[in-house]
Amino acid sequence: MKVLVPVKRVIDYNVKARVKSDETGVDLANVKMSINPFCEIAVEEAVRMKEKGLASEIVAVSIGPAQAQETLRNALAMGADRGILIESDMDLEPLAVAKLLKAAILAESPGLVIMGKQAIDGDNNAVGQMLSALLGWPQATFASRIEVQGERAMVTREVDGGLQTLSVPMPAIITADLRLNEPRYASLPNIMKARKKPIDMKKTADYGVDLAPRLKVLKVTEPPGRKAGIKVESVEALVQQLKTAGVIG
Amino acid sequence: MSVLVFAEHDGAVLKDATHKTVAAALALGGPVDVLVAGANAGPIAALAAAIEGVRKVLLADSQAFSPPIAEALSALIVPLMADYDALLAPATATGKNFIPRVAALLDVSPVSEIIAIPGPKTFQRPIYAGNAIETVESMDAKIIATVRPTAFKAAGTSENAPIENLAIPAFNVATQFVGEELSKSDRPELASAKRVVSGGRAMGSAENFALIEALADRIGAAVGASRAAVDAGYAPNDYQVGQTGKVVAPELYVAIGISGAIQHLAGMKDSRVIVAINKDADAPIFQIADFGLVADLFSAVPELTRSLD
Ligand SMILES: Cc1cc2nc3c(=O)[nH]c(=O)nc-3n(C[C@H](O)[C@H](O)[C@H](O)COP(=O)(O)OP(=O)(O)OC[C@H]3O[C@@H](n4cnc5c(N)ncnc54)[C@H](O)[C@@H]3O)c2cc1C
Numbered sequence: 001m002k003v004l005v006p007v008k009r010v011i012d013y014n015v016k017a018r019v020k021s022d023e024t025g026v027d028l029a030n031v032k033m034s035i036n037p038f039c040e041i042a043v044e045e046a047v048r049m050k051e052k053g054l055a056s057e058i059v060a061v062s063i064g065p066a067q068a069q070e071t072l073r074n075a076l077a078m079g080a081d082r083g084i085l086i087e088s089d090m091d092l093e094p095l096a097v098a099k100l101l102k103a104a105i106l107a108e109s110p111g112l113v114i115m116g117k118q119a120i121d122g123d124n125n126a127v128g129q130m131l132s133a134l135l136g137w138p139q140a141t142f143a144s145r146i147e148v149q150g151e152r153a154m155v156t157r158e159v160d161g162g163l164q165t166l167s168v169p170m171p172a173i174i175t176a177d178l179r180l181n182e183p184r185y186a187s188l189p190n191i192m193k194a195r196k197k198p199i200d201m202k203k204t205a206d207y208g209v210d211l212a213p214r215l216k217v218l219k220v221t222e223p224p225g226r227k228a229g230i231k232v233e234s235v236e237a238l239v240q241q242l243k244t245a246g247v248i249g
Numbered sequence: 250m251s252v253l254v255f256a257e258h259d260g261a262v263l264k265d266a267t268h269k270t271v272a273a274a275l276a277l278g279g280p281v282d283v284l285v286a287g288a289n290a291g292p293i294a295a296l297a298a299a300i301e302g303v304r305k306v307l308l309a310d311s312q313a314f315s316p317p318i319a320e321a322l323s324a325l326i327v328p329l330m331a332d333y334d335a336l337l338a339p340a341t342a343t344g345k346n347f348i349p350r351v352a353a354l355l356d357v358s359p360v361s362e363i364i365a366i367p368g369p370k371t372f373q374r375p376i377y378a379g380n381a382i383e384t385v386e387s388m389d390a391k392i393i394a395t396v397r398p399t400a401f402k403a404a405g406t407s408e409n410a411p412i413e414n415l416a417i418p419a420f421n422v423a424t425q426f427v428g429e430e431l432s433k434s435d436r437p438e439l440a441s442a443k444r445v446v447s448g449g450r451a452m453g454s455a456e457n458f459a460l461i462e463a464l465a466d467r468i469g470a471a472v473g474a475s476r477a478a479v480d481a482g483y484a485p486n487d488y489q490v491g492q493t494g495k496v497v498a499p500e501l502y503v504a505i506g507i508s509g510a511i512q513h514l515a516g517m518k519d520s521r522v523i524v525a526i527n528k529d530a531d532a533p534i535f536q537i538a539d540f541g542l543v544a545d546l547f548s549a550v551p552e553l554t555r556s557l558d
């Protein structure tokens with residue numbers, strides 16, 4: 001079974017995003033960029049499937065600027081077999097990303113798509129669900145466990161009240177949550193090997209889909225800050241403060 | 250602008266997130282109708298009918314929506330949208346799961362987690378773990394969005410609106426529900442609790458997490474956790490507060506043994522009063538805490554619980 005994993009290049013999760021002074025967006029110049037953590041978890045899951053003999057090939061797909069090749073190399077170093085970069089310098093909305101991924105998926109016909117539940121830049125948590133709708137494939141989002149059983153995948157999902165298990169026929173779209181696995185560090189030899197793995201360079205125009213934005217970004221602003229508080233010396237002082245603030249009786 | 254609001258419930262209780270989403274819908278204009286989908290959901294529909302400002306409740310009473318599988322909900326909702334300009338759902342696990350799906354089927358760009366509605370088709374939403382607020386104007390024919398409940402004041406109650414029973418369309422969903430393991434607790438629900446006590450990695454074990462629970466029970470609080478505490482198995486996954494967990498904004502949030510990573514702050518920094526207990530005086534959590542106590546939690550927390558007797 002071929003497994004396709006969409007991966008996004010985003011600001012590194014350790015970096016605090018700063019709003020540009022002209023309020024047009026977030027300043028990404030000279031900021032460390034990395035593979036989206038949830039996409040990394042998705043890649044790890046696919047690699048484990050391959051190690052178990054459940055997957056035969058792993059294709060990583062990224063839509064983004066030329067530098068997103070690094071993101072694909074990262075996936076290749078973890079164990080993906082080849083990459084596809086759909087080059088775009090636009091900040092595409094989830095709808096456009098889903099349409100491009102749909103086209104790429106129809107060309108590749110994988111047996112399963114595993115992707116992140118959320119990209120930590122736009123925090124949309126949307127592309128997987130949208131892709132599933134556009135393809136007419138089942139969706140199992142927020143996965144913390146995936147077990148392939150013949151033609152179906154048993155997926156345990158993190159929901160508000162706890163855990164839920166769904167059984168979906170494949171091909172399906174599964175989105176990864178934090179507890180699905182702990183991604184490996186790529187070893188140096190694997191990083192070297194990844195340099196030789198193929199990356200197919202595509203343009204968005206190759207897919208002939210409508211990418212026109214539907215949301216006009218009017219501005220991007222700083223969130224309201226919090227005033228720094230005070231340190232208290234003792235538990236007793238803390239209780240006193242909480243009583244004064246009226247939050248405990 | 251006619252708005253359909255998806256009601257969040259668990260079969261027994263209509264979630265407060267619904268009232269907040271109705272408030273957001275009323276801010277968009279109106280009329281506002283509420284969709285209640287579930288098995289034997291008549292009593293939930295009655296509760297929804299009593300929300301102030303609701304014109305009518307659409308009741309889709311069927312086993313097919315219990316639990317609410319995204320494919321089934323979409324099949325129900327997409328045809329209904331012929332009569333509405335907007336669809337809003339609370340940004341809960343259920344809402345996040347089906348809203349983008351409905352949007353894609355209607356060829357609309359969804360707007361995730363709106364926190365304010367400054368204009369008729371203009372929305373604010375947090376991005377980058379809440380480190381920036383994006384203001385977007387939708388150019389689509391319809392608005393399909395999730396609403397962050399903590400950002401809106403719940404609509405009140407009023408006289409009962411009429412309830413209309415929906416004919417359930419025939420649809421075939423390949424996804425099968427296998428089972429669920431829901432956390433049981435007598436404590437208030439984390440997402441809407443007035444007080445929350447959260448523990449982090451420093452708790453060290455599931456057993457030690459009892460210190461958090463004891464304090465929470467003393468003050469009638471819900472229990473939360475950092476990702477590190479959940480990953481380590483000290484607390485269940487549905488306790489996670491943060492960018493990719495639950496967003497809370499209680500009157501009082503107590504962070505114990507939590508460093509204050511941006512991903513955690515994203516889920517609790519709108520709380521009214523924040524207390525941090527951490528043995529590291531330089532922990533980032535202190536930068537947003539109203540009251541910080543530099544102390545070892547293993548002595549400070551039991552002492553705090555005792556002194557609240
Ligand atoms: C994609 C992604 C999504 C994420 N989403 C979330 C999320 O939704 N929610 C979330 O919480 N995190 C999230 N994280 C993780 C986040 O980055 C941090 O790793 C996590 O919040 C740290 O948890 P912590 O504060 O409990 O642990 P640590 O950072 O290890 O902090 C432990 C703290 O306890 C203190 N301490 C130790 N011993 C004691 C003691 N005896 N008494 C008092 N204090 C003590 C230490 O000084 C330290 O400050 C996410 C990360 C990624 C990459």
Ligand SMILES: Nc1ncnc2c1ncn2[C@@H]1O[C@H](COP(=O)(O)O)[C@@H](O)[C@H]1O
Nearest residue numbers: 006007063115116118119124125126127
């Ligand atoms: N530009 C992109 N290229 C490849 N995959 C993407 C892209 N944007 C989003 N995705 C995928 O969709 C998931 C959810 O992203 P989002 O809905 O934007 O939060 C990510 O974890 C990726 O797997």
